[in-house]
Amino acid sequence: MADLQRLPPDAQSLDAIIDALESRGWGVFSNILPLDLATALAQRARSLGSYEQARVGRRRNRQVNTFVRRDSIAWIKGEHPLDQAWLTWADSLRLHINRSLMLGLVGFESHYAYYRPGTFYRRHLDAFRGDSNRVVSLVCYLNPSWQAADAGELVLYDPDADGRELGRFPPTLGTLAVYLSEVFPHEVLPTTADRFSLTGWFRSRSVLPVRNF
Ligand code: OGA
Ligand code: MN
Numbered sequence: 001m002a003d004l005q006r007l008p009p010d011a012q013s014l015d016a017i018i019d020a021l022e023s024r025g026w027g028v029f030s031n032i033l034p035l036d037l038a039t040a041l042a043q044r045a046r047s048l049g050s051y052e053q054a055r056v057g058r059r060r061n062r063q064v065n066t067f068v069r070r071d072s073i074a075w076i077k078g079e080h081p082l083d084q085a086w087l088t089w090a091d092s093l094r095l096h097i098n099r100s101l102m103l104g105l106v107g108f109e110s111h112y113a114y115y116r117p118g119t120f121y122r123r124h125l126d127a128f129r130g131d132s133n134r135v136v137s138l139v140c141y142l143n144p145s146w147q148a149a150d151a152g153e154l155v156l157y158d159p160d161a162d163g164r165e166l167g168r169f170p171p172t173l174g175t176l177a178v179y180l181s182e183v184f185p186h187e188v189l190p191t192t193a194d195r196f197s198l199t200g201w202f203r204s205r206s207v208l209p210v211r212n213f
Helices: 011-023 035-047 081-101
Strands: 026-029 072-075 107-115 121-124 134-141 154-157 165-169 176-180 186-188 195-203
Touching: 011 026, 011 081, 011 176, 026 154, 026 165, 035 081, 035 107, 035 195, 081 107, 081 134, 081 195, 154 176
Parallel strands: none
Antiparallel strands: 026 176, 072 107, 107 195, 121 186, 134 176, 134 195, 154 165, 154 186
């Protein structure tokens, strides 16, 4: 397990992510995470006892809304070596993005997500312009034997052409989806099998809360 923490994302993968972010703002890549790390994280996702029903809304208005989303999540606090390995991997990516694209990303927050059969997350944005400091979203999928019949694809939408799909992506082990949080609407189609993932956001420096003076 200790070895996993030292694995940096390989340079080619990083460059592919940078190119995608720079040229179109999103990308989905298979086998980006080292397979042994992805496999270990997939096992960990299944062993967690701390999933809670996910909420929607901002700050104090967060509430369960089963019309919008029905997944359960477990926030990463970073004590476990495998969580550390994921955070370390993500941090290498963050530094690479900062060096290449000057986005000034300063932090990362992340949770495991568990979609039971029949659950989904309807079309949404991960951040709202001026209201959040989430800049880049990452989703890493943790399902070793995903079948087409399991459904549960991520759908990314073109922000400029209402309803046009950019693609549908099955949540296969080791696949990583990356997109600009404020720009790309997306959804998780109803799954028919247990669907596990790690979702995370790179943040920019905090924006001031909107207030009425
Ligand atoms: C999210 C999300 C997409 C996915 O957690 O905000 O949109 O494919 N996840 O799990
Ligand atoms: Mn989302």
